[in-house]
Amino acid sequence: MIEPLTTRRLAAWLLGLCLILATIAPRSADAHGIAGNRLFPGTLAIDDPAVNDESRLPLFLSAKHPGQGGDVDDNRFSWSFFRLLTPTLAAGVDSGWAHRNWGIFFGKGFGDLPDSLAWLRPFGITGAVTLEHPMTGNSINFGVDPLTGQLAPMLTRNVDILHWGFAVEFSTLYLTNRFTPGKLPKKEPLNQLVPLVEFSFDSPRGQKTVATMNPGLAYVAESWQVAAEAIVPLNSEAGRSIGGRAQLLLFLQDLIPSVFGKPLLSDR
Secondary structure, three states: OOOOOOHHHHHHHHHHHHHHHOOOOOOOOOOOOEEOOEEOOOOOOOOOOOOOOEEEEEEEEEEEEEEOOEEEEEEEEEEEEEEEEEOOEEEEEEOOOOEEEEEEEEEEEOOOOOHHHHHHOOEEEEEEEEEEEEOOOEEEEEEEOOOOOOEEEEEEEOOOEEEEEEEEEEOHHHHOOOOEOOEOOOOOOOOEEEEEEEEEEEEEOOOOOEEEEEEEEEEEOOOEEEEEEEEEEOOHHHOOOOEEEEEEEEEHHHHOOOOOOOOOOOOO
C-alpha cells in the first residue's frame, strides 16, 4: 500500500528544495519543452516528451506497497542525469539499476482550438509508452530500512517493466495578460505554475499492473523546475493509502551554457 505522507515530511522537503533554488540564477529558456505558446513541464510519474541536458536532484518518494510477507515501506531518494547525444536523443544515468529504455512519447496543447472551445485552450496532454529493460538481474538501491529506520543499501530484483501513461496539464499563462493568441510571450511561457494530473501504469513482466493517479503542481522557472505530487492508488497492486513525491529538475544548458546545450554527436 501507499504510505500516508505527513504534512511535516512534505513541508520539510519543499523547504529544502526552496533553499536549493535560492542559489540558482535564472538564464535563457532554450532547455525547456516549449512548442509555440505551450510549455510542457517535466513530469514525475511518466517520461515527458522533451529531450534536454538536465539533472533531477533530488527525487524523493514516500510509498508503501504490497510485498512478500506483508507491506513494504518505500522511502527513497534518487537522482538522474541526462546528456544530449543528438537533438532528439539523450543518454542518461540514475541512482537505480542500469537499464535500457525504448519508448514513444507525445505532447499536444489545445491552444489552437476554435473560439467555441476557448475554455479548453489552457489544457494540454502528454503521454509515453516505454519499455525498461534491466542490464542486471539485481541491483543495490539506497532507501530507508523499515526495521532500523536508517538509510541503507537494499537489494532489488530487476525485471522488464512496461511503463505507460499520460498527463493532463493546465497552463496558467493563458489566464494572464502575458498571453497573446498566435504570438510568443516575452521570455517565452516560463515562470508559471502548471497544475497537472498524471495517470501512470507500470506493468512488470509476469506481474500485475500497478496503476496510480498523481495530481500535483509544478513551478517552471528559466533554469529550474520544482514539483510535488500526491500518489493515489487506482488498484490493489498500488495499495490503498495516499503517498507523495517531490522533485527538483535543473536545466543544465541554462545553468552552465558553456558545457551543456550542444549535442555530443551533432553540430546542431
